[in-house]
Structure formats: structure tokens, C-alpha cells
Amino acid sequence: xxxxxxxxxxxxxxxxxxxxxxxxxxxxxxxxxxxxxxxxxxxxxxxxxxxxxxxxxxxxxxxxxxxxxxxxxxxxxxxxxxxxxxxxxxxxxxxxxxxxxxxxxxxxxxxxxxxxxxxxxxxxxxxxxxxxxxxxxxxxxxxxxxxxxxxxxxxxxxxxxxxxxxxxxxxxxxxxxxxxxxxxxxxxxxxxxxxxxxxxxxxxxxxxxxxxxxxxxxxxxxxxxxxxxxxxxxxxxxxxxxxxxxxxxxxxxxxxxxxxxxxxxxxxxxxxxxxxxxxxxxxxxxxxxxxxxxxxxxxxxxxxxxxxxxxxxxxxxxxxxxxxx
Amino acid sequence: xxxxxxxxxxxxxxxxxxxxxxxxxxxxxxxxxxxxxxxxxxxxxxxxxxxxxxxxxxxxxxxxxxxxxxxxxxxxxxxxxxxxxxxxxxxxxxxxxxxxxxxxxxxxxxxxxxxxxxxxxxxxxxxxxxxxxxxxxxxxxxxxxxxxxxxxxxxxxxxxxxxxxxxxxxxxxxxxxxxxxxxxxxxxxxxxxxxxxxxxxxxxxxxxxxxxxxxxxxxxxxxxxxxxxxxxx
Numbered sequence: 413x414x415x416x417x418x419x420x421x422x423x424x425x426x427x428x429x430x431x432x433x434x435x436x437x438x439x440x441x442x443x444x445x446x447x448x449x450x451x452x453x454x455x456x457x458x459x460x461x462x463x464x465x466x467x468x469x470x471x472x473x474x475x476x477x478x479x480x481x482x483x484x485x486x487x488x489x490x491x492x493x494x495x496x497x498x499x500x501x502x503x504x505x506x507x508x509x510x511x512x513x514x515x516x517x518x519x520x521x522x523x524x525x526x527x528x529x530x531x532x533x534x535x536x537x538x539x540x541x542x543x544x545x546x547x548x549x550x551x552x553x554x555x556x557x558x559x560x561x562x563x564x565x566x567x568x569x570x571x572x573x574x575x576x577x578x579x580x581x582x583x584x585x586x587x588x589x590x591x592x593x594x595x596x597x598x599x600x601x602x603x604x605x606x607x608x609x610x611x612x613x614x615x616x617x618x619x620x621x622x623x624x625x626x627x628x629x630x631x632x633x634x635x636x637x638x639x640x641x642x643x644x645x646x647x648x649x650x651x652x653x654x655x656x657x658x659x660x661x662x663x664x665x666x667x668x669x670x671x672x673x674x675x676x677x678x679x680x681x682x683x684x685x686x687x688x689x690x691x692x693x694x695x696x697x698x699x700x701x702x703x704x705x706x707x708x709x710x711x712x713x714x715x716x717x718x719x720x721x722x723x724x725x726x727x728x729x730x731x732x733x734x735x736x737x
Numbered sequence: 738x739x740x741x742x743x744x745x746x747x748x749x750x751x752x753x754x755x756x757x758x759x760x761x762x763x764x765x766x767x768x769x770x771x772x773x774x775x776x777x778x779x780x781x782x783x784x785x786x787x788x789x790x791x792x793x794x795x796x797x798x799x800x801x802x803x804x805x806x807x808x809x810x811x812x813x814x815x816x817x818x819x820x821x822x823x824x825x826x827x828x829x830x831x832x833x834x835x836x837x838x839x840x841x842x843x844x845x846x847x848x849x850x851x852x853x854x855x856x857x858x859x860x861x862x863x864x865x866x867x868x869x870x871x872x873x874x875x876x877x878x879x880x881x882x883x884x885x886x887x888x889x890x891x892x893x894x895x896x897x898x899x900x901x902x903x904x905x906x907x908x909x910x911x912x913x914x915x916x917x918x919x920x921x922x923x924x925x926x927x928x929x930x931x932x933x934x935x936x937x938x939x940x941x942x943x944x945x946x947x948x949x950x951x952x953x954x955x956x957x958x959x960x961x962x963x964x965x966x967x968x969x970x
Contacts, residue, residue, distance in 0.1 A: 430847070431845065434845045434846075434847060435845065437848070438842070438845065637828050637830075640826050640827075640828060640839075641839065641843070642812065642815075643786065643788075643815065643820060643826065644815065644816075644820075644839055644840045644843060644887065645812045645813065645815040645816035645840060645843050645844070645891075646812055646839075646843045647809075647812040647813075647843075648812075650812075650843055733788065734786075734788055735788065
């Protein structure tokens with residue numbers, strides 16, 4: 413026997429560049445051809461693309477809301493203040509020294525001193541007990557210092573640390589930061605984010621299964637053609653390629669549908685949200701998907717489409733064998 | 738070169754399709770394979786096309802033991818065999834050109850080379866004017882010729898035909914066999930499986946006869962060929 417594998421080896425008569433050019437041309441041909449196959453089965457293709465698009469719309473829209481909610485809570489965080497109630501024995505002069513010291517803290521953006529007299533005057537105006545307060549012998553209110561942390565120190569944990577530090581100052585009787593609502597808000601935001609991730613994973617799985625099933629049906633539909641191709645020497649890779657490209661096309665088109673749906677939903681809801689936030693004197697505007705998020709969405713759809721079709725072709729194409737009948 | 742050495746094939750369930758079959762067809766030789774339905778002709782061809790594996794014995798094509806070819810190399814092995822079927826096995830949703838070009842596209846031929854070779858193959862089977870036709874627009878004989886063009890377009894050293902004239906009238910059958918003779922003259926090894934004894938009688942080629950999976954004759958069948966000559970007169 414001369415060379416046992418001679419009969420089974422691919423021809424290497426062409427040079428590398430010619431073979432590479434041929435390989436690229438075949439990929440382009442099969443890629444475009446698979447788009448033509450989708451075009452020839454419009455009902456199935458449109459249904460699959462819509463299912464993929466709508467499945468991706470849900471997590472993408474939820475992501476949009478979480479992103480906007482985060483922006484809003486960040487604004488609230490940065491507006492939060494720490495109130496330091498000074499000891500009644502602290503004189504105005506000592507209080508001013510404290511204010512100067514606090515201004516040097518790197519985590520503090522601004523400091524405002526409210527004397528006991530100013531506090532009482534404000535309380536009279538705001539409380540509506542102005543006349544009753546006239547009967548008090550002494551001013552019961554302490555002087556206060558309003559501290560606004562920097563952006564970096566305004567997060568719940570950092571602000572809590574700053575409060576503990578400020579309470580160590582000898583002039584301070586008590587410090588107050590309403591951390592609870594901030595912590596709750598952040599916990600809720602994290603919970604919603606986790607739900608979005610869980611939901612997105614489930615929907616991605618369903619997208620992979622839907623595309624896998626669509627490709628499986630396409631393979632079974634072309635069972636005879638696949639058998640003939642194998643008979644004339646087509647490798648599994650050659651036969652798989654159009655189906656893999658079909659998965660990629662489903663991904664691209666489904667991703668574009670998802671982007672469109674997110675845009676339409678965002679536009680529709682932004683009017684209602686702006687009306688609502690306007691009542692709270694806020695200039696809130698719903699922020700849409702950024703270009704990198706759009707790219708990520710389409711890329712994710714492509715990966716899902718490719719994965720679905722890859723799983724299907726790996727399982728089914730190997731099982732189809734030519735018959736002489 | 739085709740070589741069978743004590744080849745047996747037993748299908749699941751115990752049906753013995755071939756039993757200790759041994760023969761050799763030299764490179765550039767043309768031969769017929771005959772026998773009644775169920776004699777084992779198709780099984781023998783399936784073994785050569787790697788559609789089935791022999792239960793025992795050795796099948797060699799061009800000095801390669803087919804049982805040693807790995808799954809991933811089977812497609813490359815099949816590219817060296819031109820296969821023609823009674824039912825043509827054409828892709829009905831593709832044109833004549835696309836059907837004939839398929840083996841070249843699979844091999845990665847350039848577009849220019851593919852066009853040149855497809856046109857030459859179709860010219861050889863006299864279908865050069867039907868490049869853009871779909872198979873269902875052609876007669877049975879024309880479809881068979883498309884199948885032959887596809888089997889030969891990548892110039893395989895071996896041509897196997899399973900009942901290639903099964904659905905054709907005697908004149909068309911003879912035309913098809915003459916085509917095979919032309920390719921054989923170019924050095925292609927040809928093995929034609931048929932139960933058409935009239936056709937075999939008209940041709941003077943070595944004939945392998947199978948009966949219930951066993952090779953019962955190998956060579957020129959004298960009585961049959963003299964009968965063929967009388968029929969021809």
C-alpha cells in the first residue's frame with residue numbers, strides 16, 4: 413500500500429493565498445446565501461426575528477429603567493446632608509473654629525453654620541408655634557452645622573463613615589444622617605438589578621432554544637439536500653456554515669428589532685415620566701440606550717443566535733447520512 | 738483500482754447482504770456488476786461510497802483501506818468517487834449549473850475554474866444549453882446526464898453507477914453507457930451495477946455476477962454476449 417491516507421486528504425495544489433481567498437469567497441457566498449434562505453421563508457423568519465427581538469426588549473428596557481433610577485438616586489445621594497448638633501455650652505467662636513476645621517476635610521464639599529438664634533427663628537416661622545415660643549425663658553435649640561459631603565463621600569457607606577468621624581469632634585453633641593431610606597433605596601435598586609439579570613438569563617436561554625429549534629426544522633427540511641451534499645464530498649463544516657450564518661442573521665435582525673422596541677417604549681414612557689417628575693419640580697429626562705449599549709445589545713443577540721444554531725447543527729447534521737435510495 | 742478481499746456485510750437483524758466477496762477492478766478498467774434484486778449490488782456500492790462499513794474483509798480503493806478512514810476524512814475520500822444513481826439525487830431547488838458545480842464549490846475551486854469545468858462537463862453530456870434549467874424542467878434522461886456531469890466534473894479516478902439506465906428507454910440507455918465508455922477511454926475506472934442483461938449483452942465488458950450476496954461469476958459471459966450480438970443484428 414502506498415499511502416493509506418492519500419485517498420482521504422484534501423488537495424493542496426493551490427497556494428495559501430489562493431486557498432485563503434477561496435475560503436473568504438465561500439464564506440461570503442454562504443453568508444449571503446443564508447440571508448436569501450431567510451428571505452425565501454418569510455413567515456418563519458419574521459416570527460423568529462420578532463420572538464428574539466421582543467425577548468431581548470424586556471431585559472433591555474428594564475436595564476434602561478435601572479440605569480435611569482440609578483442616575484436619580486445618585487442625585488439624591490449627592491444632595492444628602494449631615495446635620496451636626498453642637499453642645500449647648502459651645503460658644504459662637506468655638507463653633508466658627510469647628511466650621512473652619514471641617515472645611516479642611518477632603519470628604520466635605522461645604523459647611524454651613526446655623527446659630528442657635530437662627531435655628532429658633534427658622535423654627536418659629538416653619539412650625540407655626542411662633543407665639544407659644546415667645547413664652548420660653550431659654551432657647552432650647554442647639555447651634556447646628558450642616559455638612560454636605562463630596563460626591564465621592566455621599567454614598568451611604570462613605571457618608572456613614574464620615575458621620576462617625578464628625579461625631580468625634582469635641583464640640584459635637586450628636587450627628588444625624590438619614591441613612592435608612594438611602595440604604596433601602598439602594599437595596600431595592602440592587603434587587604431590581606438582580607431581577608433584571610435573572611430575567612435576562614432566562615430570556616437568553618429561551619432565545620437560544622427558539623433559534624436552535626428553528627434551525628433544527630430548517631435542517632430537517634433540507635435533509636435530502638444535506639445527504640446529497642455529503643455524498644459528493646461536503647464536510648460537516650461546509651454543510652453547517654449556512655445554518656450558522658442564518659443564526660447570525662437572526663441575531664442581527666432580532667437585535668435591531670430589540671433596539672427599535674426599546675426606543676419606542678422609552679419614548680412612549682418618557683412623556684408620562686416627565687409629567688410625573690415635573691410635579692416634583694424636577695428636570696428629569698429619561699436617558700435612552702447609548703451607542704455602546706446598542707452595540708452590546710446587537711452583539712449579545714448575535715452571540716445568542718449563533719449559539720442556538722451551533723448547538724442545533726452540531727447535534728443534527730452529523731446524524732444525516734446519505735442513502736443510495 | 739477497486740479491490741474486495743473476502744468482504745462480508747451483515748446488517749443488524751442478521752441479514753447477510755454480502756458473503757466472502759473477492760474481486761479486483763484495475764485502474765482504467767470498465768466492468769458491469771449484475772444480479773437480481775437483493776443480490777447485494779447496492780450494498781457493494783455503498784461499501785465503496787463509505788455509506789456502510791464491511792462486517793469483515795477489506796475494501797480498498799486506490800490502495801486505501803476504507804475501514805481505516807476516519808469520520809472527518811470520509812468527505813475527502815468521497816471526492817475521489819463519482820457516484821451515479823438511478824433516481825439521480827439532484828438538488829431540485831438548484832439549477833443544472835448549481836447541481837453540477839456542487840462538487841467544485843465543496844472542493845473550493847475558484848469561480849472562473851468552476852464555470853469552465855461545469856460548462857465542459859455539460860457539453861460532454863450535451864446539456865450545455867440547459868445551464869439555467871431546474872431539474873424538474875428536464876426529462877429523466879436529461880436528469881441522469883446532469884447526474885453524470887456532476888459525478889465527473891471534479892475528474893474522479895473512479896466512477897460508480899447504480900442502475901444508471903433503470904428508468905430510461907433502450908436508446909437512451911445505450912447513449913448513457915457510451916458516455917461511460919468515453920470517460921473510461923480517458924482513464925476513469927468505471928463500475929456499473931445493473932440488472933439489465935440486454936444492456937450487458939450489447940457491451941463486451943467484464944461482468945461480475947452476484948447471487949444472494951455471493952460472487953458467482955467474474956468475466957465475460959459468453960452466452961449472454963453472443964445473444965447480445967444476435968439481438969443487435
